[in-house]
Structures are given as structure tokens and as C-alpha cells.
Amino acid sequence: MTKSEKQELIAQGLLLPLMEEFYTIQGEGFHKGTAAYFIRLGGCDVGCHWCDVKESWVAELHPPTMADAIVENAAKYSNTIVITGGEPLMWNMKPLTSKLKEKGLQVHIETSGAYELTGTWDWICLSPKKLKLPTELVYEKANELKVIVYNKDDFKFAEEQAAKVNKDCILYLQPEWSKRDKVVPQIVDYVMANPKWKVSLQTHKYLNIP
Ligand SMILES: C[S@@+](CC[C@H](N)C(=O)[O-])C[C@H]1O[C@@H](n2cnc3c(N)ncnc32)[C@H](O)[C@@H]1O
Ligand SMILES: Nc1nc2[nH]cc(C(=O)O)c2c(=O)[nH]1
Numbered sequence: 001m002t003k004s005e006k007q008e009l010i011a012q013g014l015l016l017p018l019m020e021e022f023y024t025i026q027g028e029g030f031h032k033g034t035a036a037y038f039i040r041l042g043g044c045d046v047g048c049h050w051c052d053v054k055e056s057w058v059a060e061l062h063p064p065t066m067a068d069a070i071v072e073n074a075a076k077y078s079n080t081i082v083i084t085g086g087e088p089l090m091w092n093m094k095p096l097t098s099k100l101k102e103k104g105l106q107v108h109i110e111t112s113g114a115y116e117l118t119g120t121w122d123w124i125c126l127s128p129k130k131l132k133l134p135t136e137l138v139y140e141k142a143n144e145l146k147v148i149v150y151n152k153d154d155f156k157f158a159e160e161q162a163a164k165v166n167k168d169c170i171l172y173l174q175p176e177w178s179k180r181d182k183v184v185p186q187i188v189d190y191v192m193a194n195p196k197w198k199v200s201l202q203t204h205k206y207l208n209i210p
């Protein structure tokens with residue numbers, strides 16, 4: 001394959017930088033506790049200083065993989081597939097998600113929403129970031145809003161983001177992992193005072209699973 005042929009397939013979403021894939025339990029948010037096969041795509045330029053997968057950021061470090069091959073493999077493991085990254089919406093998600101839907105699978109995304117929403121999704125987890133705000137469409141389509149709390153300013157950001165999502169969107173506050181001892185008590189008080197919010201924890205980290 002020539003370099004330009006490769007670039008064309010990437011632009012079409014037929015070739016994707018695949019960092020890792022693993023069968024585990026969804027640890028976070030609404031579907032926590034549910035077995036799911038995770039597909040982690042490389043590439044992200046949002047730059048969260050506390051990101052727990054910085055190794056994903058440089059897309060070129062991850063092997064370009066055909067969407068067809070990703071789907072054939074994933075279908076062997078689970079009925080629920082979570083597409084994450086990196087930032088999966090840096091890529092055209094239409095072919096990957098259409099092929100997963102053709103297999104009858106439930107297709108979920110973990111996204112910052114910072115790039116155009118492409119693809120067909122059964123569940124959209126929007127985790128907005130101040131550094132690169134979500135696009136309008138993803139606020140309309142999000143099924144859950146999951147705001148990471150690193151410090152007290154994040155409660156204000158969470159309310160600003162909650163004002164932008166659709167009325168059915170479920171609202172979560174999730175402690176940033178390294179600050180969890182400090183922010184968990186703040187989140188607990190906040191959720192009791194503002195019960196439209198729920199707590200989300202990274203339960204996989206407590207379970208010592210991927
Ligand atoms: C690694 S990101 C990949 C998907 C997408 N880039 C995003 O940020 O939503 C997956 C999820 O982990 C969250 N996350 C990343 N680092 C975290 C940390 N240190 N503590 C808590 N949550 C974190 C993100 O906010 C997001 O909800
Ligand atoms: N078990 C497990 N659950 C998760 N939920 C969201 C994750 C992510 O990194 O996108 C994640 C992850 O990395 N592992």
C-alpha cells in the first residue's frame with residue numbers, strides 16, 4: 001500500500017490506529033459492571049494533564065488496522081463493544097460502527113466530544129474537557145455526561161456542561177484518580193446537595209482489572 005492509499009483509507013475510517021483491545025468489565029458510568037469488549041484507538045490532542053492513557057496520544061505509534069478485522073475479532077468476545085481512545089472521534093467512525101451494528105452488537109463510545117460526531121451509537125458517554133469543548137451535536141445525542149473532578153472549579157464546569165446536554169442525559173461526577181482521596185468527599189457532599197448528579201467511580205481500578 002502506498003502512503004497516499006493508506007491516508008485515503010484512514011480518511012474514510014476503513015483503517016484505524018489500534019492501540020489495544022481487551023475484554024473486561026465496563027468500570028465507569030451508567031454501564032458499570034457490564035462485561036464489554038474495549039477497542040482503544042490511538043490519537044488525541046486534547047491534552048488533559050491527568051489523562052490515564054497518555055501512551056494513546058500519538059496516533060502514529062499505533063498500528064493502522066482495517067476496521068473489518070477489528071470487527072471480526074471483537075464479535076468473538078462480547079455483545080457490547082466500547083470504542084475508546086485516545087479520542088475516537090478524531091477518526092471517521094461510520095464504517096467501524098456500521099459493521100459492528102451489522103453483527104447485531106451494542107456499540108458504545110467514550111468521548112470528549114471535541115471532534116465531529118460520526119458513527120451509529122447505542123450509547124454515548126460524553127466526558128467534556130475545558131481545553132477543547134464538545135461540538136453542539138454531541139450535547140444533543142449524549143446518553144450520559146461524565147465530568148471528571150480534579151478540583152473545586154470542576155463543579156462549576158460540570159454545571160455549565162449539564163446546561164448544554166439534552167434533558168434525558170444522565171449526569172455523573174467522577175473523581176480524577178490521583179485526587180480521589182481529596183475530591184471524593186467533595187463529590188459526595190455535592191451529589192447530596194444536588195441530587196440530579198450521580199457518583200461514578202473507576203471501579204475497574206479497585207477491581208485490578210484493565
Ligand atoms: C482515557 S479517556 C478516552 C476517551 C476520550 N478521550 C475521553 O476523554 O472521553 C476515557 C475516560 O477516562 C476518563 N479519565 C481519563 N483519565 C482519568 C483520570 N485520571 N481519572 C478519572 N477519569 C479519567 C476520561 O474523562 C474519559 O471519560
Ligand atoms: N474497565 C474499564 N472501564 C472503562 N471505562 C472507560 C474506560 C476508558 O478508558 O475509556 C475504561 C477502561 O479503560 N477500563
Ligand code: SF4
Pocket residue numbers: 044045046047048051052053054056085086087112129
Ligand atoms: S481527551 Fe481523553 S484521551 Fe485525550 S487527553 Fe483527555 S482523557 Fe486523555
Ligand SMILES: [Mg+2]
Pocket residue numbers: 052
Ligand atoms: Mg480507562
